[in-house]
Each structure stands twice: as structure tokens, then as C-alpha cells.
Amino acid sequence: xxxxxxxxxxxxxxxxxxxxxxxxxxxxxxxxxxxxxxxxxxxxxxxxxxxxxxxxxxxxxxxxxxxxxxxxxxxxxxxxxxxxxxxxxxxxxxxxxxxxxxxxxxxxxxxxxxxxxxxxxxxxxxxxxxxxxxxxxxxxxxxxxxxxxxxxxxxxxxxxxxxxxxxxxxxxxxxxxxxxxxxxxxxxxxxxxxxxxxxxxxxxxxxxxxxxxxxxxxxxxxxxxxxxxxxxxxxxxxxxxxxxxxxxxxxxxxxxxxxxxxxxxxxxxxxxxxxxxxxxxxxxxxxxxxxxxxxxxxxxxxxxxxxxxxxxxxx
Amino acid sequence: xxxxxxxxxxxxxxxxxxxxxxxxxxxxxxxxxxxxxxxxxxxxxxxxxxxxxxxxxxxxxxxxxxxxxxxxxxxxxxxxxxxxxxxxxxxxxxxxxxxxxxxxxxxxxxxxxxxxxxxxxxxxxxxxxxxxxxxxxxxxxxxxxxxxxxxxxxxxxxxxxxxxxxxxxxxxxxxxxxxxxxxxxxxxxxxxxxxxxxxxxxxxxxxxxxxxxxxxxxxxxxxxxxxxxxxxxxxxxxxxxxxxxxxxxxxxxxxxxxxxxxxxxxxxxxxxxxxxxxxxxxxxxxxxxxxxxxxxxxxxxxxxxx
Numbered sequence: 141x142x143x144x145x146x147x148x149x150x151x152x153x154x155x156x157x158x159x160x161x162x163x164x165x166x167x168x169x170x171x172x173x174x175x176x177x178x179x180x181x182x183x184x185x186x187x188x189x190x191x192x193x194x195x196x197x198x199x200x201x202x203x204x205x206x207x208x209x210x211x212x213x214x215x216x217x218x219x220x221x222x223x224x225x226x227x228x229x230x231x232x233x234x235x236x237x238x239x240x241x242x243x244x245x246x247x248x249x250x251x252x253x254x255x256x257x258x259x260x261x262x263x264x265x266x267x268x269x270x271x272x273x274x275x276x277x278x279x280x281x282x283x284x285x286x287x288x289x290x291x292x293x294x295x296x297x298x299x300x301x302x303x304x305x306x307x308x309x310x311x312x313x314x315x316x317x318x319x320x321x322x323x324x325x326x327x328x329x330x331x332x333x334x335x336x337x338x339x340x341x342x343x344x345x346x347x348x349x350x351x352x353x354x355x356x357x358x359x360x361x362x363x364x365x366x367x368x369x370x371x372x373x374x375x376x377x378x379x380x381x382x383x384x385x386x387x388x389x390x391x392x393x394x395x396x397x398x399x400x401x402x403x404x405x406x407x408x409x410x411x412x413x414x415x416x417x418x419x420x421x422x423x424x425x426x427x428x429x430x431x432x433x434x435x436x437x438x439x440x441x442x443x444x445x446x447x448x449x450x451x452x453x454x455x
Numbered sequence: 456x457x458x459x460x461x462x463x464x465x466x467x468x469x470x471x472x473x474x475x476x477x478x479x480x481x482x483x484x485x486x487x488x489x490x491x492x493x494x495x496x497x498x499x500x501x502x503x504x505x506x507x508x509x510x511x512x513x514x515x516x517x518x519x520x521x522x523x524x525x526x527x528x529x530x531x532x533x534x535x536x537x538x539x540x541x542x543x544x545x546x547x548x549x550x551x552x553x554x555x556x557x558x559x560x561x562x563x564x565x566x567x568x569x570x571x572x573x574x575x576x577x578x579x580x581x582x583x584x585x586x587x588x589x590x591x592x593x594x595x596x597x598x599x600x601x602x603x604x605x606x607x608x609x610x611x612x613x614x615x616x617x618x619x620x621x622x623x624x625x626x627x628x629x630x631x632x633x634x635x636x637x638x639x640x641x642x643x644x645x646x647x648x649x650x651x652x653x654x655x656x657x658x659x660x661x662x663x664x665x666x667x668x669x670x671x672x673x674x675x676x677x678x679x680x681x682x683x684x685x686x687x688x689x690x691x692x693x694x695x696x697x698x699x700x701x702x703x704x705x706x707x708x709x710x711x712x713x714x715x716x717x718x719x720x721x722x723x724x725x726x727x728x729x730x731x732x733x734x735x736x737x738x739x740x741x742x743x744x745x746x747x748x749x750x751x752x753x754x755x756x757x758x759x760x761x
Contacts, residue, residue, distance in 0.1 A: 293470040297737055298699025301717060302474075305733055308721040309482050385598050389703055392600050393718060408601060412707075415608040423608070426601030433596035 175446045185442030191435030199251040206245035207233070210402045214240035219418045237407070237421045238414050246402040247428055253403040254432065257318055257387040262379040264322025266372055269329025274360055274368075276330065277337025287334070291327045299324060303386060307395045314397050317390055321383045328375050336368040370447045377440035381433040388429055404429050463748065467741040472523075474737050478730055479522055483515065492535055492724045526734065532727035536720060542731035546713055550735070552622060553712030556705070557697040559628055560635035565690065568640050572647025576655060577674055587644050594641020599700055603634045603707040620709035631708040635700055639693055646689055647682070654682040684751075691747035695740050 179185050198205060214236065221228050222235040222243070229236075234244040276287035294302075303320050310316045340346060341364070349359050390396030391405030399406050404425040411422025489506050490497075497505075506512050509532070510521060525531070531542040575587035610630060611619040618627045654660065655678050663677045664670075702714035709715060713732055720728040 289466065289469070292466070293473050297470075297474060297740055298695065298702070300699045300702050301714075301733065301736055304702065304717070304721060305478060305729055306481060308724075308729070309478075309726075381596070385596075388598055389600055392598075393703065393706060395721065408598075408604065412604060415604060416612045419608045419612075422601065422604050426598060426605070429598055429601065430593070430596050434592055437592065437596060 178446065179442060182442065184438040188435040188438030188442070191431060192439060195251050195255060195432050195435070198248055199255045202248045202252055206242075206248045207231075208242035208245045210241060210245040210249045212241060214242075216240065219414065219421075221418075222420050222424070225420070234424055235418070235420050237410055238418060241402075243407070243421065243424055246407055247404070247424060249402045250404040250407060250425060250428070251432075253314070253397060253401060254384045254387065254429070257314070257321065257397075258380040258384040258436075260318050261322040261325060261383040261387075262376045264318070265325035265379055266329050266376055268323060269326035269375075270333050270365075270369075270372065272326065273330035273333025274337055274364065277334040278341055278356075278360055278364065280338075284334070287330065291331055294324070294327050300386070300389065303390065304393065304395060307390055312390075312395050312398060314401070317387055317396050321386055325379055325383065328379065329372060332371050332375060333368050336371070337364055340364055340367055374440055374444045374447060377436055377443060381436040381440070384429065384433060384436075388425075460745075460749070463745055467745065470741060471734065471737045475523070475526060475730070475734060478733055479519060482726060482730075483518075492726060526730075531731040531734065534720075534725055534728050536723050536725040536728065542727040543735065545716060545728055546731045546735045549711060549713045549716045552710060553698065553701055553705070553714060556628065556631055556635060556701055556710055556712060557694060559632040560639065560697055561690065561694065563632055563636040564640040564643050564693075568643035568647055572644045573651055573674065573679065575644070575648045576651030579652075584648075587648055591641045591645045594638050597637070599634055599638055600703045600707055602637060603630070603704055606630045606634060607707075620707075622711050627708075631704050631710050634708075635697060635704045638700060639697065643686070643689070643693070647686055650682040650685050651678060654678045657681070688747055688751050691743060691750065695743050698736060698739065 179189065217229055217232065217236055218238055218240040220232050220236040220240075223230070223233050225235075232242050232244070234242075234247065236242055237246070272287050272290075276284040303324055306320045306324075307316055310320065346359060346363055349363050354363075387396060388403070388405035388408065391399075391403050392409045394409065396405060397403050399409070407425040408422045411418060411420075411425075414421050489502060489509065489511055492509075493501055493505055510518060513521075529543050534540045534542050534545055537545060571583065571587050571590070574581075575584040578584060607619050607630065610617040617630055621627055655674075657678075659681075660673060660678050663673045668677070698714075701710075701712060702717060704710070705712045705714035706718045713735065717729060717732040720726075720732070
């Protein structure tokens, strides 16, 4: 790392070092209170928050909430429509599918897979992206070119096709879907972290830490990481929502999560052959995906407004 | 400029090779691809025959070199599903259908996105602005395979006015193109709107207004022409996104393009074709990206490549 000692004037008081090094993004209790106020004032993020909390609760308490066993096939009550359509069965509020399975219960259990995949993949992408972004931004040079090229390569390729090919080769299943989507989605995180790290690394407080003999890994973890973390919440939330859609797409195409587990994607696929006689079978899970994704995106938009207006939609 | 192009070209070639290498090794390291490509009832003799046919009986490094050498010449081997046909040939044969679909979808989305985005920017907080933002929210959140099913359910099953699948006549392209267009429409509207908003705040727009030009002229000639720059780039890149989205859409509508070919080949483990599709798409993507970059530098002389 190159330094320019003439330019750096260190304050005498160490507290000032920290202060002058604070990122322009506001933190602290006041900010959170202000953020909360804006959350309640604006209607869309509040709607988003309510949706997310509901879906999470539904997923957590699925066994208590589901009126039937989602796997239970009741062949005598196949293709029952939801309650607002004539011919519905009060036992099955949202109707049944072609095998007589209760759609409401399947939707409730499906929320588990969607949320699990969405959050875990975003977590994996986040960790990989943050590590690679920090390395690229801090060390520069060859490390940076390598990682930047990798970002370009992956961004320059239709992700659906790549994910599809990889999942097909590796074999489907929950774990492989999570791995492919998780590892495949790191670029958005790395790109932002890299740029932020680049701009931070020449700030006075980093140079000061360096002069004081703080080891590199400590500088990266203690001084840079906390200051570049905020935008990751924004990217993370959009990553959750995109990956929920990707998982549903892979499962719908028959290469994703096993068809035996009730998921929104597999329900959509189940209804594909019954568009005439049971349109609700694929309509309902699609709506569930859409409402969940809209909720997460609303929250993401709000995070962006509060934390960092620079970031656009990714992928 | 030339220097920039050359370095971009080298980068692109590396990118394509990278993707090919990843697919090659994952395919071979995660189990025996020979068994993957055989039906479950295959015998040991079938296995040996297939192994020789694929050249898998040779050491890994030799296989890799042969594979790369053949790939460089556009030879990805023969399709297992369509006996005897060259894998790349199949892809090239299906490509026009995909391009047709993507182009129609792009035209649909541009036709609606431009007026909507411009009106939304000019009349902020009006009903059109609201329509544009609702569209953006829904378009971003709606899975396109679900939209495809809903279209089929309404227009083919209930109303019976449009075919459910296939590629025959003008009618059959309407639903797949609309499905593919919607996501794009939402995105393009957003970008036209924000780009217009930015330009409308510029000094030259204020000057145009100050000298008494009609609002129409200010918006359409002064503001719009400048606002189109980022939009044009994006549309070029969207051609690539459309190709990705086409994989799913083509499958639902059985549209005989490369996406449908890819899925079909993945199902029956016809890996030579899968590899050819991946290669071809990567190549197409890289070329599009390169063209967009060059066009951009011509459109805006302030941008210097290199």
C-alpha cells in the first residue's frame, strides 16, 4: 500500500481519528429512530414489513397453521375450487389440486422452502461477495484484476441458463439449488464492496491505523468492513427476492428442489396440466411468490433510501 | 480505440474459455457423465460403448485438450438425442426462432415503455407516473413462467383465441412475446423515466424553456434526444437478458428456440448440446456487450474508450 505522508495530518486526539474517519453514512440511535419514523410514514415499506413478518410467521408455525397434511391425498375431493368459486368444499378453503391435496396447507409449507432458499442463498452470496470485494478493493493489483474479471464474466452470462446447467449436472435437490444460487450471486455484493473499499482505503483513519502498526487483517475487519456493510442490506434484500424467483423457476422446470417437498415452484408445475379444469392450482402459488417478492422489494427500496441512494437494481 | 477493442476482445475470449472450463470440469468431477447420459436400464456393454464414443476412456488432461481444441473449431461432438446431428449445428438451427421471439418482445416493450416513461417523467406524480411505478413493482416481482401460465389459462383455455404452444403463424408468437416483454417493459420504463427526469433538470432544458419554446418541443427534441443515451445502451444489453428469460418462456410455450433446446437436452442429459448452447450463448453475449460499448462511444463523444 502506497502512502503519502506529507498529505496526512494526524489529529492529536485518537478520538478525533475515529471521528474524522467516520463514513458519511449516518449511524447511531438517532438515525435508526428517524428511519423507523420514515418506515411508518411511507406506506409501501410498512406493507413490505407486514408481508415479510407474516410470511416468516407462517413458515415458522406451518405445522400449527396448516389445516391438513400437505402430502395427504384425498382422491375423492380432487380439483376442488377455492371458497369464492361455486362447488367449493368448506374443508378446503383454497381448494385442492389434481391429487386432492389441500392447497392452503401446501402454500403454507411452501413458504418454508422459499424463505429458506431466499435467505440462505443471499447469506452465502453476501459472505462470498464481501470477502472477494474486500480483497479486491484493499489489495488492488493482480488480486483486483482477477476478481474484477470474474465479476465481468459472471455478469456477462445469462444466470438462468448457467444455474440450470449447473443444477442439472450436479443433480437437483435443496442443497444443490442453494449452493448454485448462493455461490452464483456474489457479484452484486462484491462490486459495491470493492468500490467502497477502494475509496475508504486512502482515508486518514485507515492510514493512521496502518501507521500505528495495526495488522492488515485487523484493519480490514475492524476498520473497513463496518463502514462498507450498510449497502449490503440493500443488495441482500434484492438478492433474497430474486433467488426466491430463481428457485421457483428451477423447481418449475423440474431441475430444482425435489417434487416431493411442497414448494411454490412445484405447485406451479403441478397446475400446468390443469389450466382448464383447475386454474387455481398454479394461480395461487404464483400470487404467493409475487406478494412475498413485492414485500421484500418494498423493504429493500426503503433500505436503499435510508442507507444508500446510489445502488440500483442488480442482476 | 483499437487498443481498447483488442483488450476487450482478449478479455471476452478468456471469459468464454472460463465458462467452458467450468462446465467441462463440473461435468466430469461430479460423477461419471457416461452413466448420466445413459438410460437407467443400460448395460455394462452400453456403458463401454458410450465411453469410447465420448472419448472418456482417455486420461482427463487429454480429454480436456481435445475438448478445447474441438470447441475452438466449433465442434462440440454429436447430439445424443438427435442421433448424428452436430451439437452446434442444432443450436445454430434453432437460433433464428429465439432471435425472432426476443426481437418482437423488445419491440413491444420499447413501444410501450418510451411513451409511458416520458409521460411519467414530464408529469410527475400524475396518474401515468403511478401507472409506471405500479408496473415497475409488478414487473419486477412477477415470475415470467407464472405469467406465461396465466396467459395460456386466459387467452388459450378460457377464451380460446390464441394457441397454447408451438411456432406457427403470427398468432403463436403473441403470448410468448408478451410474457417476455413484460419484465423488460417494467425495467425500460423505469430507466426512461429516471433518465428523462435527470435531463429535464439540466441547464439547456431551462434555456430552451426560457427562450419560449413550446413544452412539446422542449421535451421531444431537447430533452428526449439526450435522455436516450443510457436507454439505448440498456436496450442492447437487454437483448442478452431476453435470451436468458427466453429459456423459461420458450419452455412453457414449446417455442422451438435455443432455450427450449437447452431444457430438452438437460432433461435427457444430452450434454454435447448443453455445452454447445452454453458456448453459443456466451459468445452471443460477449459480442452484444462489445457492440454496445462501441455504439456508446460513438453516440457520446465525451466517452473515450481506452
